[in-house]
Amino acid sequence: MVRMSGAKALVEALKRENVKVIFGIPGGAILPVYDVLYDADIWHILMRHEQCAAHAADGYARASGQVGVCMSTSGPGATNLVTGIANAYMDSSPVVAITGQVPRPFIGKDAFQETDIVGITTPITKCNFQVRSAAEIPKIVRTAFYIASTGRHGPVLIDLPRDTQIEEAEMNFDEKIELRGYKPVYEPHPLQIEKAVQLLIQAERPVIVAGGGVIASNACSELVTLAETLLAPVATTLMGKGAIPEDHPLSLGMLGMHGTVAANYMVQDADVLLAVGMRFSDRSTGNIKTFCPNGKIIHIDIDSSEIGKNVRPHIPIVADAKKALQAIYNRLIEKFNRKERSVWLNRVQELKRMHEEMVKNSGDGIKPPALMAEIRRILPNNAIITTEVGQNQMWAALYLKVYKPRTFISSGGLGTMGFGFPAAIGAKVACPNVPVVDIAGDGSFIMTEQDLASSVAWKLPVIVIVLNNSVLGMVAQWQRLFYNRRYSAVDLKRIPDFVKLAEAYGAQGLRAQSIEEFRWALKTALNSDVTTVIDVPISSEENVLPMVPPGQDLRNLMLS
Amino acid sequence: MGMEREENIYMISAIVEHKPGVLYSISNMFRRRGFNIESISVGEAEQPDLARMTITIKGDEMLVEQVVKQLKKLISVIKVSILDPKNTVARELALIKVSTPDARVRSDVINYTEIFKGHVVDVAHESLIIEITGDTDKINAFIELMKPFGIREIARTGIAALPRGMRSVKME
Ligand SMILES: Cc1ncc(C[n+]2csc(CCOP(=O)(O)OP(=O)(O)O)c2C)c(N)n1
Numbered sequence: 001m002v003r004m005s006g007a008k009a010l011v012e013a014l015k016r017e018n019v020k021v022i023f024g025i026p027g028g029a030i031l032p033v034y035d036v037l038y039d040a041d042i043w044h045i046l047m048r049h050e051q052c053a054a055h056a057a058d059g060y061a062r063a064s065g066q067v068g069v070c071m072s073t074s075g076p077g078a079t080n081l082v083t084g085i086a087n088a089y090m091d092s093s094p095v096v097a098i099t100g101q102v103p104r105p106f107i108g109k110d111a112f113q114e115t116d117i118v119g120i121t122t123p124i125t126k127c128n129f130q131v132r133s134a135a136e137i138p139k140i141v142r143t144a145f146y147i148a149s150t151g152r153h154g155p156v157l158i159d160l161p162r163d164t165q166i167e168e169a170e171m172n173f174d175e176k177i178e179l180r181g182y183k184p185v186y187e188p189h190p191l192q193i194e195k196a197v198q199l200l201i202q203a204e205r206p207v208i209v210a211g212g213g214v215i216a217s218n219a220c221s222e223l224v225t226l227a228e229t230l231l232a233p234v235a236t237t238l239m240g241k242g243a244i245p246e247d248h249p250l251s252l253g254m255l256g257m258h259g260t261v262a263a264n265y266m267v268q269d270a271d272v273l274l275a276v277g278m279r280f281s282d283r284s285t286g287n288i289k290t291f292c293p294n295g296k297i298i299h300i301d302i303d304s305s306e307i308g309k310n311v312r313p314h315i316p317i318v319a320d321a322k323k324a325l326q327a328i329y330n331r332l333i334e335k336f337n338r339k340e341r342s343v344w345l346n347r348v349q350e351l352k353r354m355h356e357e358m359v360k361n362s363g364d365g366i367k368p369p370a371l372m373a374e375i376r377r378i379l380p381n382n383a384i385i386t387t388e389v390g391q392n393q394m395w396a397a398l399y400l401k402v403y404k405p406r407t408f409i410s411s412g413g414l415g416t417m418g419f420g421f422p423a424a425i426g427a428k429v430a431c432p433n434v435p436v437v438d439i440a441g442d443g444s445f446i447m448t449e450q451d452l453a454s455s456v457a458w459k460l461p462v463i464v465i466v467l468n469n470s471v472l473g474m475v476a477q478w479q480r481l482f483y484n485r486r487y488s489a490v491d492l493k494r495i496p497d498f499v500k501l502a503e504a505y506g507a508q509g510l511r512a513q514s515i516e517e518f519r520w521a522l523k524t525a526l527n528s529d530v531t532t533v534i535d536v537p538i539s540s541e542e543n544v545l546p547m548v549p550p551g552q553d554l555r556n557l558m559l560s
Numbered sequence: 561m562g563m564e565r566e567e568n569i570y571m572i573s574a575i576v577e578h579k580p581g582v583l584y585s586i587s588n589m590f591r592r593r594g595f596n597i598e599s600i601s602v603g604e605a606e607q608p609d610l611a612r613m614t615i616t617i618k619g620d621e622m623l624v625e626q627v628v629k630q631l632k633k634l635i636s637v638i639k640v641s642i643l644d645p646k647n648t649v650a651r652e653l654a655l656i657k658v659s660t661p662d663a664r665v666r667s668d669v670i671n672y673t674e675i676f677k678g679h680v681v682d683v684a685h686e687s688l689i690i691e692i693t694g695d696t697d698k699i700n701a702f703i704e705l706m707k708p709f710g711i712r713e714i715a716r717t718g719i720a721a722l723p724r725g726m727r728s729v730k731m732e
Contacts, residue, residue, distance in 0.1 A: 122585050123592050127635040147635065181577065181638040305629035308622065 001172055006134030007032040007165040009173075010098070011040045013141035016173060019069050021045060021060065021429055022098075023053040027073020029113060030100030032165035045429065045458055050077050052422035052451040054084020058093045059423030062409045063384055064430035065218070067149050068093070073100045075113030078159075079120070083416060085155045086124040090413025091239060092216060094153040096144050097121075101130065103163035118159050126154035127182075131161060135169035143177045151184030152303040153216055184302065188319035188327050195315050196274070196298045197331045203272035205344055206232040207295075209255060209284075212239030212412065213277015213302060215405045219322035220244065223276065226329050231341045233348045235263035237278045238397055239412040246401035252348065253355065256284040257548050258394040262351035264546075264554040270295040277301060277321040280310040281413070286554040300324045358545065358559075359399055366515060366538050368392075368467060372399035374515055375437070375465065378522050382407060383435040384427045388420040388444030390474035392467045394544040396439040418447030424462040425455050435526055437463045442492055443472045452505035455531040463525045464533045469540040470494045477543050481558075502533035511535045569598065570624045571616050571643040571650060571721050573729040577636040578604060578611040585634055586613070595619075595627050599652075599696075601718035606730060610638070614650075614721045641729040643721055650721040653693045655681070656703065659710035660688050669709060676702050687712060695719075 004012070010033055014022070021043040026034040037044050047053040050072040057068030072081050078099040088095040102111040118130050127147050129140045137160075144156040200206060208230075214223050220243050227234045227250050234244045235255040244251045253260035255267055264286075267273065273295040278284065285291040288310060299306075299313035300321055307316040317324050359369045372395055379385075381403045387393040387410040402408040409427060411419035424438040438445075445466055455462055467473075472490040479487050499509030508530050512518035518536060525532035546557040576582050583602060590597055598616040605612040617627055624642060631640045643650075660666040669688055673680060678692035692702050696719060703714065723729060 118581065119584070122581075122588055179635060181632075182635045303633065305626065305633045308625055308629075312622070 001170040003168055003170050005032065005166055005168050006131070006137050006160070007036045009134065009137040009169075009171045010141065010160065010165070011036045011042065012171070013138045013173065014042060014069065015040075017067065017141065017145045019067070022069045022071050023047050023056040023060070023426065024071030025050050025053060025073070025077060027077045027100060027113070029074035029102060029162045030071065030077075030160070030165070032162065033071070033098075033100070033160070045454060047422070047454050048450045049448065050080030051083050051418065052425070052448050052454070054081045054095065054097060055087065055416075055419050055422035055448070056426035056429070057095045057097075058084060058088045058091075059386060059409055059426030060430045061088075061093050061095055061426075062423070063406055063427035065406065066430070067145055068095045068426060069098065070095065071098045073113065074102055074117070075115045078115055078117040082120060082124070085121055085157065087411055087414045087416045087419060088155040089124045089126070091411065092153045092212060093155070094148040095155040096148050097155060097157045099157065099159050101159045101161040104132070104161045105163075107161065117157065121157050124155070125157050128157040128159065130159040131164045133169065134164045134167035135171065137164070138171050138173045139175045139177060143179065146177060147179070147182065151182070152213075185304070185318050186302070186320040186323050188300070188317050188324040190327070192315060192317045193324070193327045193331055196317060196328055199272050199296055199298060199315060200230060200274065200328070200332060201336055203230070204339075205269055205271045206230050206274065207266050207270035207272075208232050208234045208274045208276065209237065209267065209278055210234055210240040210243040210276050211237045211278025213321045214240055214243040217277065217302070217321040218405070219277070219325050220405045222322055222325035222329065224248065226325055226332070229329065229332065229336065231339065231345060232274070233262075233266050233345070235259070235267055237281070237284045237412070238410055240278060241397060241408045241410075242402040242405045245403040247403065250348070252352070254397050256554070257286065257550070258398060258544055258546065259548070259554065260355045260398060261546060261557060261559070262348060262355060264548070264557060265351055266348060267292055268553070268555050272296050272298065274298045275300065275313070276325065279306045285310070286548050287551055290553040366512070366518065366536060368395040368538060368542060369399040370515065371467070371518065371536065372396060374518060375439070375522065376400050378519065378526070379435060379437065383437060384409065384424070384431060386410065386420040386424040386427060386436070386438045388438065388440045389415045389417045390441045390444060390472065391469070391477060391542065391544045392439050392441040392444070392473070394474070395467070398544070400439070417444035421445060421448050421462070421464060422451050424464070425451060425460050428460045428462050435463065437465060440464050440466045441473055442466055442468045442470060442498070445498075446496075449501065452502065452507050452531060452533070456506045459529070461529050461531045463522070463531075465522070466498050466533060466535050468498065468535050468537050469542065471540045473540070473542070474544070476540065480543065482549070498533050498535040502531075507531040507533055509533050509535065511537070513537060566620055567618055568620070569616060569618050571614060571645065571648060571719065572624070572628060572631070573641050573643050573721060573723075574613045574615065574631055574637055575605055575639040575730060576611050576613055577638065578609050579636070582611070582636040585636060586631070589630055589634060593626070593630060595623070599718040601720050603720070614719050616719050639729060643723055647724045647727065648721050649724055650695055650719050651693050652696055652699055652719045653691065653717045654699045654703070655715045656690045656692065656706055657687050657712040657714075658690065658706050659686060659712055661686055665709055669706070672702070672705055678702070
């Protein structure tokens, strides 16, 4: 037991959780904590908007596999975090958000900058806490980190009334945490594993779908080993991109509304579908009634509430993806004889060739699929790619091959424009020696562009590639396809000039009008130690293809 | 898929942490997931730091399974079970204020109350408050009977339930 203030205890507890960096913005209700941070050996990165602080913590978490931490003051600081917290929740990213709050006697009195952040974030956090006395702080911090980073990962919020930061108490940093209502299940049930193995042995056309859970549980090598043993092709969800190297012969690419031909067709044709760490989101399944119509589904997820939520599997397995894949593999090799699957696998290669055809640049100007392929050629394999939301994101998902887990970071569940750039900053903090590139749309980048300031100030040289079509491209695509080209509220009027914008922040601004110019620009950026924005003007008439119109069968792919 | 979609009334018993914010997180989850709750009751359970909630919900098996799983997912929810109606004692309490303008009405109301094994718990000049416990059907039947007399106010507790015999829904 040591006597200290709540603020000191918070920082001490964070250090004990191995926190190296906090993304945040100070304000009145969190000042005592910032005073302690002033000479603590935790790096505080001053962001320029709390939303960016939350996204940066999220990007940091996804790139490193460690809990990301963001901090804000009460009221508007806290509400600015909300989008970032919701984003982390939808994508199961381990983030701890710390907010200041008005002093305890003022709570409920509508005091200056009071907001009910605990109430607001209840449905978008795994769990949240409001500190009631300083002495609780060490235990609450440990509990928060434990919950965020175990089971199905997710954000946890700690709300600290200002007076609990000042209050002194005897602090116990070793108090046991007991959570009667939280006991994540990691080990798969042997009986379920047995059933899954039986099904996989009999399968003629097995397909695996890997989601973000595979990456979160570091189960990628287990996934690939199992796929190679079964000779089962692997599709991924957006969140699962990177779970299998996308140059692997069994990789089908992404599945769903903007899935590849290979992924969508193979999944629909499967007789056994092994779904791991994914949640059958509508973007992945298309019309749920016609999803994988003749397949028996094995669903592995650590969150039992995901099982049976959208799709009723034949074999449910509640477990950690890594443990379940290992268990299946270990049982399988005892009795499995490799099957002859040349017809099935030839079909994979044939469908994949169709996809490669779509990458070829034809006509004038820069075509996004070709641009993605070019980016891949230039970047080293370990480079981290983040994306914004919209066409840019889907082009990256479809045409930019990813070879390693945690090198593709995108807002999957919430689809948050403005996520990619601050997430890139967070990823750069986690992996300073690796190039980090945000594939952006002009509309999205404007939403969080102000953090060019923090990126430059903190010497976190990320690269932003703006696919500048001067429209809210994905919305325009829907209007073109489904609303008779009535382009309502999507014209961005070529504002701003992104080169000048970058320069205004002390970043490097480059423009590329052709693939050759782009090659030069990206290489220049990679060799530079300052944040670089590459403006790439493209046509505003491009569609991201393939596309399955909403609510339709995954096979109904529009290819042109 | 193509499951049978039979709608039934299900009773769910949950042991939850007895602390601020728990009821909010549970009711908020029901609202957000679009689960329609027929009745909900909460009160202290065997230990003072635990509360027991009894939730009745109408839906098919898949829905109820989701309700249970979503409840279990909440960190402050410790244990959840679906109660089998055949082996469950379920009771509700209602307080009903009935107009009794004259002696004849008053004695009718008192007679009915006795038949239903209720109690008159408050007597005023022109009204009575009746306390009645039982299953939902019994309470509904009594309310129907009282309607012609003129019901002024009703307060119902929602259903509280426990499994019969040695079965239990409690902390191990
Ligand atoms: C914060 C937010 N607001 C609105 C949307 C709806 N939305 C989805 S895609 C999109 C257009 C994105 O435009 P841009 O960033 O320029 O990317 P593009 O599609 O042109 O590549 C919009 C407005 C969203 N996803 N997120």
